Amino acid sequence: MAEQNSSKKMMWATIGVAAVLIAIIYPLTNRTYNSAADAAKGSDESDVRIQPVAKFELAKAAAPAASGPRDGATIYNTVCGACHNTGAAGAPKIDDKAAWAPRLGQGKDGLIKSVTNGKGAMPPKGGAALSDDEIKGVVDYVLSKVK
Ligand code: HEC
Structure with missing residues (x-):
């Protein structure tokens, strides 16, 4: 048991x-x-x-849009503004005319060249895929703002 x-x-x-x-x-x-x-x-x-x-x-x-080149303002706002609105990476700010004055002396072609090839901390074409026409357009846009 x-x-x-x-x-x-x-x-x-x-x-x-x-x-x-x-x-x-x-x-x-x-x-x-x-x-x-x-x-x-x-x-x-x-x-x-x-x-x-x-x-x-x-x-x-x-990508360059299928509907043709994008206008300068669109490209500026999507690609360039990241640096040029804020001064990031030491970029001349879009609203700082004094920072642009010495750069404008080289003329539009010089600026286009800088954007195409890159300059200092700025990557070629601002790091995006841009056609020559689009670069011209966005440089025109920048010039219209900084002059
Ligand atoms: C990653 C940040 C960055 C982006 C994105 C960028 N930039 Fe810049 N950009 C710079 C910097 C930094 C400089 C100053 C370079 C130097 O002088 O060393 C500059 C300079 C410039 C200049 C003056 C060049 C010169 O010869 O003095 C122009 C014009 C310009 N940028 C336009 C653009 C345009 C247009 C775009 C868009 C397609 C763009 N940037 C995108 C950082 C940037």
């Missing part, structure tokens, strides 16, 4: 330990799956969320 009792106890103890282990481990495995799935889902969602804007901005900034 005593022996039977203790083996019964053993059985319940084993079941109890197993239940506790399952109770601890099961949620852990479950949680890892969940968080991995959540992470994947989360990044997918944010990719999808930024996609239209990212595509739009890239299309605007990188």
